[in-house]
Amino acid sequence: MEQMPQKNFASYFLLGLLIVSSFLIGSLYTRVRVLEKNLPGQSISGQVAGVRVQADAGEKALPTVVPTIGLELNDNIKPAKDDHINGNTNARILLFEYSDMECPYCKKFHPIAQQVVDSYNGKVAWVYRHFPLSFHANAQKEAEASECANELGGNTAFWKYINTLFARTSSGGEGFPLTDLVPLAGEIGLNEAKFKKCLDSDKYAERVKNDIQTGRDAGISGTPGNILFDTKTGKSKSLPGAYPFEEFKKVIDEIIKVS
Known part of the structure; x- marks a missing residue:
């Protein structure tokens, strides 16, 4: 049975780690951007730090950002x-x-x-x-x-x-x-x-x-x-x-x- 040379195995392993890390970082960045765009009062679904943010599209959850006074x-x-x-x-x-x-x-x-x-x-x-x-x-x-x-x-x-x-x-x-x-x-x-x-x-x-x-x-x-x-x-x-x-x-x- 042929075995992968140890040097090549280490190279492939490091490459795999790099790909997985890039994917995780990209996913985290995308999630942050989505949350930034969905300011209080807009409709988003899911959990943030274990807290229910929004259940149904169209309903307004308890806001966390106070609006400016301007009329x-x-x-x-x-x-x-x-x-x-x-x-x-x-x-x-x-x-x-x-x-x-x-x-x-x-x-x-x-x-x-x-x-x-x-x-x-x-x-x-x-x-x-x-x-x-x-x-x-x-x-x-x-x-x-x-x-x-x-x-x-x-x-x-x-x-x-x-x-x-x-x-x-x-x-x-x-x-x-x-x-x-x-x-x-x-x-x-x-x-x-x-x-x-x-x-x-x-x-x-x-x-x-x-x-x-x-x-x-x-x-x-x-x-x-x-x-x-x-x-x-x-x-x-x-x-x-x-x-x-x-x-x-x-x-x-x-x-x-x-x-």
Whole structure:
């Protein structure tokens, strides 16, 4: 049996090590570049240092980079007569949230938005708009259900309905059963028969789609899509993702201070 000369074997072995090392370095560099490009609020999947970064395309994870304060004019974001408003309807600053009731980050953000409203004594109001993501099977119908609640019980019923739904859903697409939409209406004091008739008619499907389109026009690509709007200047600031209260406070305080 012929054997490879020892010198040649060592040469081939070193060459193999060089090739493997080059591949590993290249893979690491590519991974770093991908992570650099996918800043907070964009959609990436996988694990970074054992931490879940992003589960579903279109959902906004908890950001780690605070945006700069600068405001800009955005003609595609403005109040509408049929908006659902939590707080003072004449508030100086409006927090527009484009949301999906099956989005786990929207569930996380829901109490944060309420905290923002409660902390500013009428200076900030929360405007809820629909942005159900296509891969969340129940989200579209849940959005329509909230509109039926609004039809039967007004703005108060709308907020009771979505607050309860967000509290109960486990998120992820089917976290709140569609079979529970009508009973939930009854729980908050609405007529279940009328609610069911409204929901079965699909009469608010277009309303929800219109919210989605206004969101896209305003630059929203995922949920929660948040925009702070200064009614005094008409300027706005986008904060996509479930930012903590402290970061919203920084931006809001700066808006009030400089304008």
